[in-house]
Amino acid sequence: MITTEYKKLAQQMKSYALANGCSACRISIHSGTESSFEYRNTQLEQLQQSSQNQLSIVLFVDGRFGSYSSNRMESNELKKFIKNAIAATRYLAADPHRTLPNADRYYKGRDADVDCYDKQYDALPPDAKLQLAKAAVEEIYQTDPHIISIGGSYSDSEWFSYVIDSQGFEGEKAQSSFYISADVSLRGDGNARPESWWYHSALFWEQLRKEGIGKKALERALRKLGQAKIKSGQYPMIVDNMNSNRLLSPLINAMNGESLTQKNSFLIDKLGQPIANAKLTIRDEPHLPKASGSRRFDHEGVATQPRAIIENGILRTYFIDTYNANKMQTEPTISGASILTFNPGDKDVNGLAASLKKGILVTGFNGGNGNSTTGDFSFGVEGFLIENGKLIKPISEMNITGNMLTLWASLAEIGNDAHDWSSWRIPSLLFDGVNFSGL
């Protein structure tokens, strides 16, 4: 929790900033605790435990803008820091577009809590946590002759924030998170040691899957044995639900207000136009209870609301915060998405694969990047060659290359297997005619 003492500190710093030359300001305090246990093979490799605090202040001074933060939470030291910050801000150029949001848009705090904090967090015994890291290793230890090394890790955190501004906004958030993962390295051909991993994360201890993480990591590593590149060419491509977010993020970034004002987007002037196959519908659902990404307001205090992002392939919104809305002389929306949901299809990744005569299932990206102004991309990939509906051969050391708009126009089918524990709930996706380069 943010203590009463810290809340008072925030109020005190707000008054101090306003009394010393700020015309407006926003102050936030973040406070958190985390612990982690990493186990490798037969011993605990690392344990870590820590807590942290930070005060951040956004200042508006003489039409100028700056943001500042410190983890030195002592009142007199912060005052000195703020005083200098105000003086520094005065040396910048004035920016008429910098304002706090219109106060009508603030979250007013009348709804039920989205409930992202596990109240048992403090009471969980460290030994139970250590045992989970150990168990992730032990469930597969010495179960396969290829195994060289197994790591299991458990970590958790609690994170609190408190935000106030000079227009009277006051908001508070609490979130806990629990995470368990396993990684496995195998003896492969020659000197190669194929590796894979698996994880699960949850906001609540009870939701955390405590078994099967090691087994799944091993299964994913074993199926990589014998990876090789295949002939270059155009193939239908399935991207599984652990990796499909990689293809969506350039699209979401291109919808960002700053990308638009800086002409750093391939989606400029595309609102209301098709940017993807008509099968694609994506929504932002910020208020799902007990869900990762859930929130009532964004970092400006603006109330979040469910909204359509892409509807039947048509772009329905940009993510425009107060500053960029002022710059674009348009209505602001929200600074960013909270929880992305897809209208699902009727097959999981195996069903999608079974439907293909020939194609490639991508189960991992390896580097690559995109051009944010043209939408061109090129990524390293690994996965499986599919023939007659079956995964017949693990592949790696290949690239896919194309353009985001062409790729999303070629979306052929959407899976039904999105993970509900992720804030981007993206299922496996099938695309037609993707350029793969290999041999």
Next chain:
Amino acid sequence: MKRREFIKTSGIALAGAALLPDFLQGCAPGSKEGMAAMLTHFGVSEGDLKKVMAVALEKGGDYADLFFEHTFFNHISLQDGAVNRAYSNINYGVGVRVVKGDQTGYAYVESSALDEMLKAARTASRIADSATTTAVANVSEQTFANYYPIERSWEGALVQDKASYVQQLNDRCFALDNHVSKVQVSQSDTTSYILLYNSEGMLCYDYKPMVTLSAYCIMENHGKTENYYSGRAFRKGVESLTDDVADTIARQAVEGAKRMFTAVKPKGGELPVVMAAGDSGILLHEAIGHAFEADFNRKNISIFSDLLGKKVCDEHINVVDDGTVIGNRGAINFDDEGTASQKTYIVTNGILTSYLHDRISARHYGLASTGNGRRESFRFAPMPRMRCTYMENGNSTEEEIIAAVKNGIYADNFTNGQVQIGAGNFTFFVKSGYLIENGKLTRPIKDINIIGNGPQALTDITMVGNNLKIDNGTWTCGKNGQSMPVTQGLPSVLVKKLTVGGE
């Protein structure tokens, strides 16, 4: 102008560092007065250090260290023609690490109050569970060579001077070409004060400056939009903001963006690749550097785990990881566990001669640490990390190397890379380059990924240029959640075969 007057008239964003005397800035890390000032700054006595250390070792840890850090970060940036935003941050804390064999206990606090440090020491001590307490050695101050001398510290830099420099860089970009439509410029500086004490009794301190400067240029021409980034980073003071640096960045960003309009994508597949001198060192960083980090080898999960002492490439090839390049982004005076910086040969005459070690891996192999134990901040335990990784010169000219390729790629600018340590597959994204046709550079290329396998790529280096260039880009390396400033360098080289993305 005296320092005190700077503070009064400049409106610098952060005052904290003014608590420290001037002589700490830019002098060799290790004067008596310097140490006394550092202890005072962190509010600890040698007696406190020993008390905390005794608790850290009370469960029988083999080794422990206390890492004190006070870091000041300042950032200003320009958008739409005006320097209209600033961000500054102060980070202060102490990390306590206890090591038992290969095991680590770690805790940190954001205060150097004795009771808080003792609490952290108690938490970290629990990695060991012996009934015997390890004895604490007497304090002995240690000094190191200084690889980042500065003339003017960032704490003394005037905001308006930095802002006018940033503005000037923006104006240079627009002056170079009338198709430039947007430019974003940013300048950041970091000043870190580090005090380190370990259970062997060693006490030392460091003053670490860093500056990064970059321009991102958007250009429009005939309805098309392209972008290009250029940045430089140094462990240097305010004196590094020269006209020359601004000119270099502006030209690279604008000429890079301009070149993109005529660029094509190559036909994808296996091709010979000529890596241009400079930031092509990303090849070394990804293809071999990470896989040489000894934590991966100690755990036997790197593709190079069985190759120490073996021939891994042509006998004329030497590769180093060097923390002693003056003013370089990857330079360190000592690593974050108190080992002196060094130039480490990792490939000597084609033979893999050394992994990159921290204390834990060095002890595991019965060797001395190579000074690669680095950490992002007091919030993290150190692990083996690269510094400035480069290949020494060979005998060919770049012209000879290009002339040797009938049909291939010349790559000269990169945005990012990645590697799978065990499988050895590495990739890097080529922002720009050229096609090579019949031994000549022809059309520009852009935005393609290249993928290869580390050991294979190393043996496929068939020609090495005589034009080594150490890159001063804004490279940040990520590993296990920790970001680290690094650099790299390469003479032009020919890699016989890599898989090039394309259509």
